[in-house]
Amino acid sequence: MATDDTQPADGTVYLVGSGPGDPELLTLKAKRLLEDADIVLHDKLPGPKIIDMLPDDGCIDVGKRAHGDRTPQWEINERLVELAREGKSVVRLKGGDSFVFGRGGEEATYLAEHGVPFEVVPAVTSAVAAPAVAGIPVTHRDHASSVSFVTGHEDPTKPESAVDWGALAATGGTIVVLMGVTRLPLYTEALREAGMDPDTPVALVERATWPGQQVATGTLETIVEARDEVDISPPAVTVIGGVAGTRESVVEFLRNDYTPSDQHSDENTDD
Structure with a gap:
């Protein structure tokens, strides 16, 4: 009115x-x-x-x-x-x-x-599109029946954060973080401290569908190093959960106009 x-x-x-x-x-x-x-x-x-x-x-x-x-x-x-x-x-x-x-x-x-x-x-919304163009579904019958969208602008360590990282860690679903590149170390640590498995797959998708799209993959334990290795910068979307691990099985056949060559992860290529 x-x-x-x-x-x-x-x-x-x-x-x-x-x-x-x-x-x-x-x-x-x-x-x-x-x-x-x-x-x-x-x-x-x-x-x-x-x-x-x-x-x-x-x-x-x-x-x-x-x-x-x-x-x-x-x-x-x-x-x-x-x-x-x-x-x-x-x-x-x-x-x-x-x-x-x-x-x-x-x-x-x-x-x-x-x-x-x-x-x-x-x-x-980029919260769904960014993972999708990187070959990651935000829901998957074998991995996640729910998805939570949260902002990464907040500091997970502040006393009155509006994001309950402990509750998110307990959901068992996918967590999609927007605007969370800089604070990645803080909220990944918060999730680990809340009991989430350090081996949980994580992916970062930078500039999804823009020229120069980049993807970094790792785990809750290693994704910060993977981010730095690829030099991921904002804007980027973070995907946390089992769905992020499905990318490995499809990326060889994934075709789009955004990423000229694959792809960046913390995986050991010496095996």
Whole structure:
């Protein structure tokens, strides 16, 4: 419900997910809205190929800037309202799905509070797509009947973490961690301390469906070394659980346009 001091907007804001980054994985609706939009607000996470598709005019980069500066969320929220009140068709473009760790829910609430019409355009979430293009299903009848999606931005050692790593360790299902490259040593240790088997398979998929996609595989005990050996950097998705071990049986026949050659792991190749 709009607050009393707001004015109706003539324009509409579209909260659009771009998928993992391959333009061919954009939904038809997302592509149409991007072509028809008066203005697009985006960050870097849609990936270089999709960003290159956007027109030179009518695009605003609201992501990370030089020297580590970021556009604060409150500024993005206000910009969306201002542009809609100018009567514009506005696309807020995000990587993956905007409602999966994408702050789309925060933006939807802000728009509603200020009387701005909006539409949500779902997308293929990177939480599922990144493992999939690396040959890893997030569920598998022989390995996992459940999957948990968590953020890796939180420090697992802080007293009031919203992520209960101990509970996750006890589920027996797949754990998919988004934005968890830097804190990988912390949460893998937290899971081991909570009783998860150190030999549990783990995979990291960097820049899934982008040019230069990389994959590192290992175990809960060895994945940090595998990450460093391959030089995995954000954005990347971490997959923890038996499903990560299935990749080995399919990777020889896995074909895609993202990884020119396999593939990186901690496995001993001397055998």
